[in-house]
Amino acid sequence: xxxxxxxxxxxxxxxxxxxxxxxxxxxxxxxxxxxxxxxxxxxxxxxxxxxxxxxxxxxxxxxxxxxxxxxxxxxxxxxxxxxxxxxxxxxxxxxxxxxxxxxxxxxxxxxxxxxx
Amino acid sequence: xxxxxxxxxxxxxxxxxxxxxxxxxxxxxxxxxxxxxxxxxxxxxxxxxxxxxxxxxxxxxxxxxxxxxxxxxxxxxxxxxxxxxxxxxxxxxxxxxxxxxxxxxxxxxxxxxxxxxxxxxxxxxxxxxxxxxxxxxxxxxxxxxxxxxxxxxxxxxxxxxxxxxxxxxxxxxxxxxxxxxxxxxxxxxxxxxxxxxxxxxxxxxxxxxxxxxxxxxxxxxxxxxxxxxxxxxxxxxxxxxxxxxxxxxxxxxxxxxxxxxxxxxxxxxxxxxxxxxxxxxxxxxxxxxxxxxxxxxxxxxxxxxxxxxxxxxxxxxxxxxxxxxxxxxxxxxxxxxxxxxxxxxxxxxxxxxxxxxxxxxxxxxxxxxxxxxxxxxxxxxxxxxxxxxxxxxxxxxxxxxxxxxxxxxxxxxxxxxxxxxxxxxxxxxxxxxxxxxxxxxxxxxxxxxxxxxxxxxxxxxxxxxxxxxxxxxxxxxxxxxxxxxxxxxxxxxxxxxxxxxxxxxxxxxxxxxxxxxxxxxxxxxxxxxxxxxxxxxxxxxxxxxxxxxxxxxxxxxxxxxxxxxxxxxxxxxxxxxxxxx
Numbered sequence: 001x002x003x004x005x006x007x008x009x010x011x012x013x014x015x016x017x018x019x020x021x022x023x024x025x026x027x028x029x030x031x032x033x034x035x036x037x038x039x040x041x042x043x044x045x046x047x048x049x050x051x052x053x054x055x056x057x058x059x060x061x062x063x064x065x066x067x068x069x070x071x072x073x074x075x076x077x078x079x080x081x082x083x084x085x086x087x088x089x090x091x092x093x094x095x096x097x098x099x100x101x102x103x104x105x106x107x108x109x110x111x112x113x114x115x116x
Numbered sequence: 117x118x119x120x121x122x123x124x125x126x127x128x129x130x131x132x133x134x135x136x137x138x139x140x141x142x143x144x145x146x147x148x149x150x151x152x153x154x155x156x157x158x159x160x161x162x163x164x165x166x167x168x169x170x171x172x173x174x175x176x177x178x179x180x181x182x183x184x185x186x187x188x189x190x191x192x193x194x195x196x197x198x199x200x201x202x203x204x205x206x207x208x209x210x211x212x213x214x215x216x217x218x219x220x221x222x223x224x225x226x227x228x229x230x231x232x233x234x235x236x237x238x239x240x241x242x243x244x245x246x247x248x249x250x251x252x253x254x255x256x257x258x259x260x261x262x263x264x265x266x267x268x269x270x271x272x273x274x275x276x277x278x279x280x281x282x283x284x285x286x287x288x289x290x291x292x293x294x295x296x297x298x299x300x301x302x303x304x305x306x307x308x309x310x311x312x313x314x315x316x317x318x319x320x321x322x323x324x325x326x327x328x329x330x331x332x333x334x335x336x337x338x339x340x341x342x343x344x345x346x347x348x349x350x351x352x353x354x355x356x357x358x359x360x361x362x363x364x365x366x367x368x369x370x371x372x373x374x375x376x377x378x379x380x381x382x383x384x385x386x387x388x389x390x391x392x393x394x395x396x397x398x399x400x401x402x403x404x405x406x407x408x409x410x411x412x413x414x415x416x417x418x419x420x421x422x423x424x425x426x427x428x429x430x431x432x433x434x435x436x437x438x439x440x441x442x443x444x445x446x447x448x449x450x451x452x453x454x455x456x457x458x459x460x461x462x463x464x465x466x467x468x469x470x471x472x473x474x475x476x477x478x479x480x481x482x483x484x485x486x487x488x489x490x491x492x493x494x495x496x497x498x499x500x501x502x503x504x505x506x507x508x509x510x511x512x513x514x515x516x517x518x519x520x521x522x523x524x525x526x527x528x529x530x531x532x533x534x535x536x537x538x539x540x541x542x543x544x545x546x547x548x549x550x551x552x553x554x555x556x557x558x559x560x561x562x563x564x565x566x567x568x569x570x571x572x573x574x575x576x577x578x579x580x581x582x583x584x585x586x587x588x589x590x591x592x593x594x595x596x597x598x599x600x601x602x603x604x605x606x607x608x609x610x611x612x613x614x615x616x617x618x619x620x621x622x623x624x625x626x627x628x629x630x631x632x633x634x635x636x637x638x639x640x641x642x643x644x645x646x647x648x649x650x651x652x653x654x655x656x657x658x659x660x661x662x663x664x665x666x667x668x669x670x671x672x673x674x675x676x677x678x679x680x681x682x683x684x685x686x687x688x689x690x691x692x693x694x695x696x697x
Contacts, residue, residue: 003226010234010239028306028310060222060225067162106158111163114215
């Protein structure tokens with residue numbers, strides 16, 4: 001049984017969370033249809049195998065369904081960027097070039113101007 | 117220290133992509149300036165800007181330069197990269213920026229984790245409501261926000277709530293309408309899949325404000341992933357004590373349950389939806405009484421769309437004043453559209469109300485994928501209308517779309533180019549409504565069928581000019597006399613195409629021509645003997661064996677047996693098969 005949430009718990013949620021290192025994979029229907037399951041599997045298993053300090057997690061669709069699977073990468077020292085049309089090969093390049101070597105992967109970044 | 121990144125992209129759709137050349141020049145400039153260690157130059161696949169030449173986006177600052185030429189490279193590196201000063205004359209000032217309210221957590225949080233939702237300021241809205249608002253001030257806050265129903269009709273949400281609140285009953289209900297059935301629309305699915313908790317939170321707030329203790333999420337069974345995630349979110353919320361008895365230690369209790377719709381389009385209509393939840397056949401009933409008086413099991417009930425509830429949780433987290441700053445005077449907030457059809461970037465766009473259609477289609481959607489001329493956009497699904505290109509500067513809002521003979525609908529937006537035949541499109545939408553008509557009222561059941569028969573007659577090259585008048589007459593009868601919005605809205609695609617594309621109807625009826633070549637009865641395939649190399653590919657590929665002849669005398673298509681499938685046209689390598697219309 002998980003802990004019951006109280007008002008104090010909600011009050012204690014910080015307004016701005018410090019960004020952690022993560023890789024997010026869009027796993028809504030549109031992403032899954034484009035192959036996000038496989039990409040997620042590769043990213044998660046390889047990141048663990050190589051002991052990379054990033055958390056690989058699923059998220060919903062950010063809207064750019066034409067460019068699925070979308071993978072957002074946020075690692076220390078680099079601005080967060082989103083890659084589109086990620087294939088298993090590109091996923092491996094993201095881990096090796098972006099996460100390990102801190103060099104962004106050429107030709108796959110998809111930027112959608114959004115105000116939150 | 118964060119490394120600076122420069123994204124480079126050639127946004128023109130010309131034959132030569134200059135992205136790589138410009139990238140190399142920037143790399144050289146950065147290296148010469150001795151900044152190679154702190155700046156990365158990256159070729160992007162897409163920067164969300166179109167037809168603005170070379171675009172350079174600086175990260176993390178977010179400065180965007182457009183129309184950059186080779187001579188600007190040195191200036192940008194020396195001024196912006198080195199000194200951090202913006203070069204004003206190159207800055208891109210487009211309106212291509214989207215706003216995220218409904219989809220604020222989509223693509224941000226893990227939809228299967230309640231902790232992530234809470235960490236992203238989730239359930240702050242219900243907390244504020246429970247501790248800072250009464251039922252009346254809550255509804256007052258909704259009134260300030262100006263939120264109108266996102267299901268299509270745009271009825272003020274606060275008014276619906278206020279009616280249900282003042283109704284006297286021992287039990288009231290909240291229903292979330294997730295029966296999204298318009299062709300080409302999937303915003304609700306995306307919100308349910310990407311951010312299920314925010315919909316639950318919106319429903320809880322609604323429950324508190326009207327005094328309901330029970331709610332239902334009506335989701336169509338065709339959305340298995342959405343159902344799975346909503347059910348998971350419900351389980352997590354119950355485990356965390358955010359649903360059930362005495363939420364957050366207050367006297368407020370609220371239960372939620374999922375109900376699956378079996379896929380009848382008419383069940384998106386509120387009275388039919390209620391019947392379906394009650395276990396009866398999904399048919400609408402005349403209103404009034406409205407569900408806010410006599411709803412589910414004859415109790416006062418409010419029914420709102422998924423997107424409306426997603427807005428509600430935002431309004432109570434950020435405040436109604438903040439929300440009402442976005443949008444136009446009568447249409448507040450944002451609207452999510454599912455942009456599909458012949459568009460370069462199909463997907464979901466969330467824009468502030470009042471954004472012109474042209475911005476959505478050309479600046480955000482990137483224009484027509486084929487590069488052909490854009491003809492029109494269809495909004496509002498089968499009850500909406502077709503808006504021609506000359507009206508694309510109209511701002512998107514409930515009122516403006518109605519003026520154009522379309523309506524907001526749930527938010528499907530289908531872009532059509534020159535290859536689409538508007539009569540064919542009208543026939544498709546009407547066919548959808550005829551299929552989905554529940555058959556309870558005569559205007560919809562009979563009128564829809566008769567209109568479809570007439571449209572089929574027109575596309576079968578048997579139309580007469582009297583048909584147009586008959587179509588108009590039946591359309592009026594359906595609009596006035598149908599029981600629910602399905603029948604009332606079904607003629608809209610025909611009325612709007614007849615209004616804006618009268619010439620196209622005339623061509624079909626008088627000239628017996630279909631400009632786009634979609635209406636197969638109005639066109640034929642012919643073999644151009646002069647171009648034919650006698651390869652016989654067409655003969656081999658014809659599925660109905662209607663091409664006869666031999667190598668010496670050439671080949672001929674028998675028009676009587678031809679089914680106009682276009683296979684011969686596709687396989688011919690010498691353009692010897694001509695399409696005539």
